[in-house]
Amino acid sequence: MTPIIKLAGVGPALAKALQAGGIASVEDLAAAAEADLLKVQGLGAARVKRLQAAAAAHAARSNGPDPAPAKPAPATAPAQAGPLSAEVEAALNKAAEEKAARIAAEEKAAKAKAKARKAAQRAQTLAEEFAKAKEKAKIRAKKLKAKAKKAIAKEKAKAKAILEGKDKKPKKGKKDKK
Numbered sequence: 001m002t003p004i005i006k007l008a009g010v011g012p013a014l015a016k017a018l019q020a021g022g023i024a025s026v027e028d029l030a031a032a033a034e035a036d037l038l039k040v041q042g043l044g045a046a047r048v049k050r051l052q053a054a055a056a057a058h059a060a061r062s063n064g065p066d067p068a069p070a071k072p073a074p075a076t077a078p079a080q081a082g083p084l085s086a087e088v089e090a091a092l093n094k095a096a097e098e099k100a101a102r103i104a105a106e107e108k109a110a111k112a113k114a115k116a117r118k119a120a121q122r123a124q125t126l127a128e129e130f131a132k133a134k135e136k137a138k139i140r141a142k143k144l145k146a147k148a149k150k151a152i153a154k155e156k157a158k159a160k161a162i163l164e165g166k167d168k169k170p171k172k173g174k175k176d177k178k
Helices: 012-020 026-031 034-038 045-063 081-168 172-177
Strands: none
């Protein structure tokens, strides 16, 4: 007999729930009535059909073309089924919540990464623009400085010419006064 946990689609929590319902092996699941399986906590009609199909396929693979029918599942669940089923349901709910939280966290992380990439790209673009503006300002400052130096040199030359011109002219007014 194949343990129920070996069946695809059956995890630890579902295996416990099925075992509490009297289904201990894949063969038991394949032979169980759909109505009995619907009594197991956490199983709906669609999931029961999928599980039974998987169990039948598994039994066919392992036993050949004509598998011997397994013993039918008991019609009543053991006395511990109530509390165990509640525990299993709580475990399933917790697992579903954890999975949903994990998926939400992964989506949030992906969005944050995309946002960070976009911000880094924008920062790089701004840094490039700033570098270009800084270089342009340096060039403009050099031009203005050169222009100012030329203007100062021109004014100095004018002042020098004026001073030299005064030195060459005779001082008529001062000699006559003496």
